[in-house]
Amino acid sequence: TREDEKLTSVVTLSDDTMKPDVRDLYKNIFALTRDYEKHGVVCRPATENDIPALRRITPKIVAHMNDVGVPIWDDVYPVNMFPVDIEKKRLYVLDNGFDIVAVFALLEPFVDTAKNTVVWEEDGECAMYLYRLCVNTDYLGRGYASLAVEYAKALTRAMGRHYVRLYVVDTNKPAVRLYAKTGFRKADGVRVDDVSTGTVLIESGFEARV
Numbered sequence: 001t002r003e004d005e006k007l008t009s010v011v012t013l014s015d016d017t018m019k020p021d022v023r024d025l026y027k028n029i030f031a032l033t034r035d036y037e038k039h040g041v042v043c044r045p046a047t048e049n050d051i052p053a054l055r056r057i058t059p060k061i062v063a064h065m066n067d068v069g070v071p072i073w074d075d076v077y078p079v080n081m082f083p084v085d086i087e088k089k090r091l092y093v094l095d096n097g098f099d100i101v102a103v104f105a106l107l108e109p110f111v112d113t114a115k116n117t118v119v120w121e122e123d124g125e126c127a128m129y130l131y132r133l134c135v136n137t138d139y140l141g142r143g144y145a146s147l148a149v150e151y152a153k154a155l156t157r158a159m160g161r162h163y164v165r166l167y168v169v170d171t172n173k174p175a176v177r178l179y180a181k182t183g184f185r186k187a188d189g190v191r192v193d194d195v196s197t198g199t200v201l202i203e204s205g206f207e208a209r210v
Contacts, residue, residue, distance in 0.1 A: 041101055041144070043151040046082070046091040053100050054082045060137045070172045072201065078132040081105070085132070092155070094148055102148045104133040106155055117189035118205035120165065127163035127207065128156040149182045157210040164210055167191050167203035176204075184208040 046054075058079040065073055085091035085105045094102040107129040120127070130152050135144050149164075156164045166184075168175045187205040194200050 114193040130166040
């Protein structure tokens with residue numbers, strides 16, 4: 001089928017650069033893709049070839065966020081992070097064969113330089129961190145954000161981690177609703193991030209056990 005052909009092409013793309021254990025991880029993701037076949041998309045690692053499409057869709061996403069009262073992204077972030085994410089092999093896209101419909105980054109635990117009092121259910125290296133999740137504005141309202149979250153959970157589980165964690169700016173009500181709907185719980189405490197523009201972001205932590 002056309003979907004099988006797309007899956008095969010993704011596996012071929014990944015196999016030539018992946019170690020066997022990482023390849024097995026992606027096989028789990030491709031199985032999940034089949035579960036969501038009705039959506040007509042595959043989840044795959046982003047490549048440098050995706051950068052032009054990401055640069056095309058991101059300004060529209062930023063404009064939409066401004067329109068709904070969440071002016072936290074701009075012409076620098078997150079678009080300038082995507083090449084870094086691709087280089088570090090931590091960026092994923094939902095691809096319908098014609099366009100990128102959603103994108104997200106999944107990060108290893110990192111040293112946080114922000115003032116952070118968030119209290120997670122468990123300490124240590126047991127989680128992956130979801131960043132830069134966004135949906136192409138041409139495909140809003142079709143469930144792709146929730147689908148991307150499910151892929152992030154599946155990736156995390158395949159990596160042997162127990163939680164997906166993330167931070168949400170307190171004014172980003174659509175994101176708060178999304179993560180509540182997809183099984184995340186709000187942790188105690190806040191993260192205060194003084195970004196380079198001088199803006200101070202107050203963020204809540206959310207986590208879901210996978």
